[in-house]
Amino acid sequence: MAWTTNVLVGQSGGPTAVINSSLAGVYESAKSLGAPHVYGMQYGIEGLLQGKFVDLDQYFSDKMQIELLKRTPSSFLGSCRFKLPEASVDDRPYRKLFQLFEEHAIGAVFYIGGNDSMDTIAKLSAYGAAINSPIRFIGVPKTIDNDLALTDHTPGYGSAAKYVATILKEVICDDSVYNIRSVTVAEIMGRHTGWLAGAASLAKGADSDGPDIILLPERRFDEAAFLARVSELTATRHNVTIAVSEGVKNKDGVFLCDLVSTAGQLDAFGHKAILSGTSRYLADLIRVRLGCKTRAIEFSTLQRCASHLASRTDVTEAYQVGGAAVEAAAEGKTGLMCAIRRLSDQPYQVTTELVDVQQVANLEKRVPDEWITPDGMQVTEEFERYARPLIQAELTPIYINGVPRHIHLGNV
Amino acid sequence: MAWTTNVLVGQSGGPTAVINSSLAGVYESAKSLGAPHVYGMQYGIEGLLQGKFVDLDQYFSDKMQIELLKRTPSSFLGSCRFKLPEASVDDRPYRKLFQLFEEHAIGAVFYIGGNDSMDTIAKLSAYGAAINSPIRFIGVPKTIDNDLALTDHTPGYGSAAKYVATILKEVICDDSVYNIRSVTVAEIMGRHTGWLAGAASLAKGADSDGPDIILLPERRFDEAAFLARVSELTATRHNVTIAVSEGVKNKDGVFLCDLVSTAGQLDAFGHKAILSGTSRYLADLIRVRLGCKTRAIEFSTLQRCASHLASRTDVTEAYQVGGAAVEAAAEGKTGLMCAIRRLSDQPYQVTTELVDVQQVANLEKRVPDEWITPDGMQVTEEFERYARPLIQAELTPIYINGVPRHIHLGNV
Structure with missing residues (x-):
């Protein structure tokens, strides 16, 4: 299926070394499905409420820019720590946001982040459903803390x-x-x-x-x-x-x-x-x-x-969940997060799957008790079996003048 | 010229990401010149005084181990912060050291370090000259601080x-x-x-x-x-x-x-x-x-x-000064440090040269006043022209199970 409407993507919460790989995944999938424009919200929903839109085509028309994006740490679009109020309490930000979506002919919104970002996606999709909006809202997981539920692990x-x-x-x-x-x-x-x-x-x-x-x-x-x-x-x-x-x-x-x-x-x-x-x-x-x-x-x-030391596995998966989120929206899905499901440890294999974003927003995943030694001062082999595959392989930085080259809003 | 006697090498002061490359340079040059044994002093002169000798052949007989050594941070042999007393005040450590040298048929001693290490080389060579010892003493520069005199810069x-x-x-x-x-x-x-x-x-x-x-x-x-x-x-x-x-x-x-x-x-x-x-x-x-x-x-x-992010230029030069130090000793020189002389900035070219170790021991090289901006809050282009070549290129770590592999005394 192909896009005829535009796409909007934002990044939220603390950055990771690979949050920009998810942005690359969203961007390239949306373009390959025919999205006329892929817009970015600068500084997340908070910036969006101030009208901070950027057209990503002006940054990523060349594949070299995508390669730099994958190697650039922090959030290319900027970020925020901002929770939407309950729409029943205060629907003004919602009205403002949906007006912006309409003005820019947005058909799908992707938000890359952790629990709070999934809360934002849950609220926007609920509000959208209530007003019969056709816009799809999909969350893309991201956090170095790995504390999101319903996903084997989180990119970052x-x-x-x-x-x-x-x-x-x-x-x-x-x-x-x-x-x-x-x-x-x-x-x-x-x-x-x-x-x-x-x-x-x-x-x-x-x-x-x-x-x-x-x-x-x-x-x-x-x-x-x-x-x-x-x-x-x-x-x-x-x-x-x-x-x-x-x-x-x-x-x-x-x-x-x-x-x-x-x-x-x-x-x-x-x-x-x-x-x-x-x-x-x-x-x-x-x-x-x-x-x-x-x-x-x-x-x-x-x-x-520390993007100079990113895990290639992580970079790849971050890109994949971004891309799969776009596909899900293209299929008409909304109110979901694109999670990672592990198929096997050895050989390590994963796939993406869609999970209820509301559930993710409300839960926190802790290290299982049985993965901590009885004295509480070490982790067990099960922990290593889980975590070791996630740090495999490297993505070589592109060194210019001895330091890794990055890409930023404003210096294409 | 070829070695018929054994060689001894030590590391001193704070470590660097490439101090082991200098050790590799000393080891491989000494072996290629025919040294029967290359010994290492564990924990520098301080450890040597306690009889801590290791035979490096048991660690570096395979070139793969040399590659790992170049990629291993910190001092493979261990280090110390120890200054020899003036021989005129207390010659006991000198007598002990020269006895150890004789017992192990040592023909040359190399000490990789900063000012204090050069002081040690100066004192040992002076004592050696006073007792008509044929042993040669050569310093190999090392410090992240780059404060050694008579060398364009220091490995590390x-x-x-x-x-x-x-x-x-x-x-x-x-x-x-x-x-x-x-x-x-x-x-x-x-x-x-x-x-x-x-x-x-x-x-x-x-x-x-x-x-x-x-x-x-x-x-x-x-x-x-x-x-x-x-x-x-x-x-x-x-x-x-x-x-x-x-x-x-x-x-x-x-x-x-x-x-x-x-x-x-x-x-x-x-x-x-x-x-x-x-x-x-x-x-x-x-x-x-x-x-x-x-x-x-x-x-x-x-x-x-942070050896995972070492400068290849630095790794190479650290190896070169180690090797050139051995060649100098083989030519009968003593009481010197193997320094780096810059031939040109662009293209960057350097060579090694021998300088008086006593002078190095007594001086501290500061950033030239004209390389600091008048307000004292930035460095100038001259600084960059000097420093930029030193961070060029990378030496890829050998990743095993997702982390760089190292080599240690005791786990060959």
């Missing part, structure tokens, strides 16, 4: 996982350089779920033991058991490496990082200090209680923007 | 510079994702010199403005001028990116990072907090004085261990 996770595993492996090399005992605590993103922290286990191989301890938000932090384990490890080896999710809480349900920043500290200007610091907290704890040399490392925002 | 710098430029470019993409004003401050290694901070300028290209401000330790921090410039920038653009060397000092000569940690802060356990924080200091300063959203990012230890 594989690349973040590959980044975490690779640089942790390099940091472990660096840890062992001096002939002294030391503990390194690496802080990994993931406020609510431990999917990304668990990926630290993928550093393990014939040439590396990987992290000695992994702490996930799925388990409350047990200080005594933790210190006993670290003490046991430091007695038998020179260098101990700990991977910790930023979202780990103590037994009272308080984030460890808040135990640092609520200690009444002030910055150099007498204001309350802003210290992100789950790794800092644990490094201090080990140093003070066990008298051991420690260092804390935050893997930082690079986890969501 | 190009890869660290490529890492800094690449990830800063990715972070700049990430900065612009939301439609809000924000300032990002990225902290880059370099306690005394701004070579690595200056490399942030290499993020600039047709697709990126690069950092808006670069602060180097070569200039004292002028708070008023800095805030005026940030204010000017935030008035004209959404996202401002600042690269700052960890070693920047205020007008009184105090490290900015010490202004944070001497503010009397305590960690969560009531101990004095250890906060590395030049970027944190500046981010707080901007937030408090200009009321702007800020974030601080430390590029951390990855700057010295």
Whole structure:
């Protein structure tokens, strides 16, 4: 089936290394199905409400631009953190949006994002159905956190996982350089779920033991058991490496990082200090209680923007869900998210499928309890069997003058 | 000329992404010149004094292992921070070392490192000359800081510079994702010199403005001028990116990072907090004085261990200085360092040459004043002309199971 109407696509929430591959998938599928124009909303729904439309044809008429797009981190279109109100409470943004859709002859809207973005798609499709609009709304999953339900995994996770595993492996090399005992605590993103922290286990191989301890938000932090384990490890080896999710809480349900920043500290200007610091907290704890040399490392925002180290599997799947979302809309479907279903682990095979976007919006997928070791300080082989295929293969950056070339709105 | 005696090699000081390429260069040149055994000192001179010898033939008999060695970050042999005493004050370590050299029939010693390592080579060669030892001592330069004199640049710098430029470019993409004003401050290694901070300028290209401000330790921090410039920038653009060397000092000569940690802060356990924080200091300063959203990012230890993003130019040159050092020793030379001399910028061409190791040990090379803009907040085109060739080309990691494979002492 072919498009006679235009298509609109937006990106929302935190970026990933491959969110632009999904944009490429939407764009190329829509064009190949005959869409006269593929428009982008700049800064997501929030920008769209301010009339920020861009015509993507002016950026992607050449296949070389698509290749650069796949290699450009962050959200090409810009993003937002914005939740639509319930239409029953305030239907003004809906009326404004549907008017914009009509003015631009939009037949389908695609939104690339996480839970909140799926909530947006659910609300828009419900509103559309209520007013008998023919416009189709399809969600395209994206998040490094991998916490979306009804999909085997989310595009963005594989690349973040590959980044975490690779640089942790390099940091472990660096840890062992001096002939002294030391503990390194690496802080990994993931406020609510431990999917990304668990990926630290993928550093393990014939040439590396990987992290000695992994702490996930799925388990409350047990200080005594933790210190006993670290003490046991430091007695038998020179260098101990700990991977910790930023979202780990103590037994009272308080984030460890808040135990640092609520200690009444002030910055150099007498204001309350802003210290992100789950790794800092644990490094201090080990140093003070066990008298051991420690260092804390935050893997930082690079986890969501290190396109130079993207997983080719992830890049490909991100593109595929974007393309399959367009096909679904072309077939008249709406109010759905294009998910990934795993057919087998070995050989790794997946396919796309459509799931209810409302359900996705309301759920959060956590690491299964049986994939965490009984002591709560490691992930199991099942976790590795799940995650290892997602970090396979690479997409070589196009290096110009020694650094990867990107593409941006405004500098075609 | 050919070797009939054995060869000994060590690594010292902080690691780099290519220090092992120099080890590969020493090993392969020594073997090709006929050295019966190439020994490594584990944990540098400090480990050697404890008798820590390894026979490298058991690790590198296969060329595949050499390829892995070139791709393995950190120091394969381990390292130390250790200065030999003056022989006139205490000659015991010298007697011990020369006895070990004799026991292992060592004809030449190579030490891969920075200023302190060159000091070690200078002292050993002077002691050797005084006792009429035939052993030759040659230094092989290495440091991400690029602060060694008498060499155009140091192996290790190009890869660290490529890492800094690449990830800063990715972070700049990430900065612009939301439609809000924000300032990002990225902290880059370099306690005394701004070579690595200056490399942030290499993020600039047709697709990126690069950092808006670069602060180097070569200039004292002028708070008023800095805030005026940030204010000017935030008035004209959404996202401002600042690269700052960890070693920047205020007008009184105090490290900015010490202004944070001497503010009397305590960690969560009531101990004095250890906060590395030049970027944190500046981010707080901007937030408090200009009321702007800020974030601080430390590029951390990855700057010295991100072999997955090494510069091929750097890998090659690190190998070459290692090999040329062996050739120099084979020709009977001693008390020298194998430096890099640049023949031309465009096309980039270099050769190796031998320089006095004692002079290298005593000097520190800073960024030339004329390569820093008059306001002290950027580097000039001359800096880029110097540094850009050093980050060219890549050495693809060998990925196994999705992560780069390395080689370690003990897991051949």
